[in-house]
Amino acid sequence: MSTDYDRIAREYQASKLQPWRTHVERHTLLELLGDVRGLSTLDLACGEGYYTRLLRKLCAQPVVGVDLSRGMIELAEAQEAAQPLGIAYHAGDARAVDLGPSRDLVFAAYLLNYSEDYDQLLAMCEAIARNLKPGGRFVTVNNQPNDPPSNFETGRAYGYSKRLEAGRSESLREGDPIVWSFHLPEGSIEVTNYYLTEATVECALRAAGLQNIRWHLPRVSPTGLQEFGESHWRPLLACPPIAFLECHR
């Protein structure tokens, strides 16, 4: 069943503050993004703007955020009103975004894994390519295709877990729903995304005209290592739940 982000916008926002998300997800993305100063940027599936604001604070300019969930966009706009950064937010489907080939950088944290089949994935990749300048870069993080169901409970130590929907076999097939739970002090929330293999993602990116595809493993921030110790992060790094990727138009 697809996830109603309108209903869980605030809880999802809180989940971004779990230490594994700041010390691993955010840290790895920031390293991967590098210097974004002056880069015209589009954040697809921007949610409540967690990375959109970060990109703008790193001096990307102009920055536009798009998300399917009206509730997420309202949260993003409320934060923009409280602390204006000059970000433009729009509610809509990433697949329909057309700003012309105007962006140096398209960013998307957890967009591709919301495609339920190859056609939806291809439409997302085509939108990414359509909005990039020739030579422009796409940076993304999604569910890790090589994370086996036998590893889905490892995340509990970090505040998340994954599971297959009832009745699904342990051998993952393209399009299988993967239910992520984020265990927060206020209770747990669930979001469902869909299993994609590396080969399928690469095939759709290439078909959309994107090239030079590179996958990246997560890394832990120096502060995260200092605060929690190396052994805390070992299980997560041994079989990471998320996969990072960059490519160019």
Ligand SMILES: C[S@@+](CC[C@H](N)C(=O)[O-])C[C@H]1O[C@@H](n2cnc3c(N)ncnc32)[C@H](O)[C@@H]1O
């Ligand atoms: C896991 S959240 C990530 C939000 C944000 N990128 C972050 O990292 O905090 C996934 C987001 O993707 C959005 N989404 C899913 N499918 C989409 C689509 N086709 N177009 C735009 N947004 C989409 C959802 O509404 C949700 O806000």
